[in-house]
Amino acid sequence: MATASFDKNIVIREKEAVSKLVDILTKTKTKSFDEQLASAEAMTRSEEVLRSCLSRLKNS
Amino acid sequence: MLVSFEKFLEIASHKVYEEAISTFKCENDVEVEKFLKLRALQFESTAKSRTYLIIAEEDLIIHGNVRILAYYTVALQTLKIPEEISNNQIKKLDGYSARKGGEKITEISAFLIGQLDKNDLFGENINGDVIIESALSILMRVRKLIGGRIVFVECLDKPELINFYERNGFKVFRQDPLDKLIQMVRNLE
Numbered sequence: 001m002a003t004a005s006f007d008k009n010i011v012i013r014e015k016e017a018v019s020k021l022v023d024i025l026t027k028t029k030t031k032s033f034d035e036q037l038a039s040a041e042a043m044t045r046s047e048e049v050l051r052s053c054l055s056r057l058k059n060s
Numbered sequence: 061m062l063v064s065f066e067k068f069l070e071i072a073s074h075k076v077y078e079e080a081i082s083t084f085k086c087e088n089d090v091e092v093e094k095f096l097k098l099r100a101l102q103f104e105s106t107a108k109s110r111t112y113l114i115i116a117e118e119d120l121i122i123h124g125n126v127r128i129l130a131y132y133t134v135a136l137q138t139l140k141i142p143e144e145i146s147n148n149q150i151k152k153l154d155g156y157s158a159r160k161g162g163e164k165i166t167e168i169s170a171f172l173i174g175q176l177d178k179n180d181l182f183g184e185n186i187n188g189d190v191i192i193e194s195a196l197s198i199l200m201r202v203r204k205l206i207g208g209r210i211v212f213v214e215c216l217d218k219p220e221l222i223n224f225y226e227r228n229g230f231k232v233f234r235q236d237p238l239d240k241l242i243q244m245v246r247n248l249e
């Protein structure tokens with residue numbers, strides 16, 4: 001990965017690249033993923049665990 | 061367990077934060093390590109991006125140690141396309157129309173996964189596919205709130221990296237002629 005990706009201008013000048021982009025976004029079957037990994041419930045639970053463990057550590 | 065960097069900063073003391081961040085090592089991509097240590101905080105406070113930490117839950121509960129297994133950073137990015145391409149192609153990229161305000165659309169918005177890697181010290185405790193699925197899961201929440209469908213990543217021209225992203229639904233569409241980074245996209249549907 002590249003930190004530069006945040007700051008750079010992504011300029012696609014090549015027509016072949018645009019055609020590939022169109023094909024990928026319109027013709028490729030999307031691979032599914034586990035949408036619950038970052039669900040609001042899962043993250044709230046994680047925050048509670050973190051808060052509770054760090055608080056226990058602070059008071060020990 | 062997944063915690064946003066924002067929440068982590070709110071909950072953890074400065075000492076815990078420093079210890080956790082200092083034990084994140086990534087020798088095969090030093091930029092990833094540097095970003096977390098030097099830039100993530102500034103990017104977070106300016107809302108330029110959002111970083112998420114995957115923390116070892118068992119170690120935290122049993123030993124009280126905050127071990128960052130992996131992290132990723134997501135942001136918004138724009139893909140600029142040439143004016144000369146057909147209206148049909150623009151419409152397919154935009155998903156709705158080829159024109160906005162009477163003018164041809166020349167920019168397509170995308171979600172960027174700008175950083176993503178695991179910690180060398182605890183790398184065997186997490187699978188890379190879980191990290192990227194977690195990032196996609198965050199982006200799916202954003203999509204449900206405000207829309208958006210394209211996910212964009214850039215990586216070095218290394219077969220193992222390209223295979224990793226391809227395994228997770230991304231396809232190469234271009235190599236940047238300037239920095240030679242491989243550019244890939246996938247739909248978030």
